[in-house]
Amino acid sequence: MQEKIDLSDAMVHVMNAITVATRRSDPSYPAESFEAAGLGRDVISAPGGASSRTTSFWPPLLRAHAFFNGRKEVVPQDIYMTANAMLNHRLETSYPVNMEQLINVVLAERGYAFDFPA
Numbered sequence: 001m002q003e004k005i006d007l008s009d010a011m012v013h014v015m016n017a018i019t020v021a022t023r024r025s026d027p028s029y030p031a032e033s034f035e036a037a038g039l040g041r042d043v044i045s046a047p048g049g050a051s052s053r054t055t056s057f058w059p060p061l062l063r064a065h066a067f068f069n070g071r072k073e074v075v076p077q078d079i080y081m082t083a084n085a086m087l088n089h090r091l092e093t094s095y096p097v098n099m100e101q102l103i104n105v106v107l108a109e110r111g112y113a114f115d116f117p118a
Helices: 009-020 031-036 052-068 076-087 099-109
Strands: none
Touching (some): 031 099, 052 076, 076 099
């Protein structure tokens, strides 16, 4: 079934952009947005961003989400709807935080946000 669900290069780019934005060493790391959300600029520990393994484990989840929602291709909504499940346990924070809020900040930087409780 996985092979029947298309994952375009554009969707891989969106997924990668989200993953890379969780790495403090990357220019896309949203330090100012984390600060504005009250999470602190260095909320994600220096080595604690999503690794490249995230991008290898995420596609099957994306395809399954698209399939169960009646689509034959992955769309941005699949990425955003599965981001919390995929990233929640893959990020190492410098101190305890609301992970849904942290992930929401990263998603908002990519143009999509959910209303998660603080």
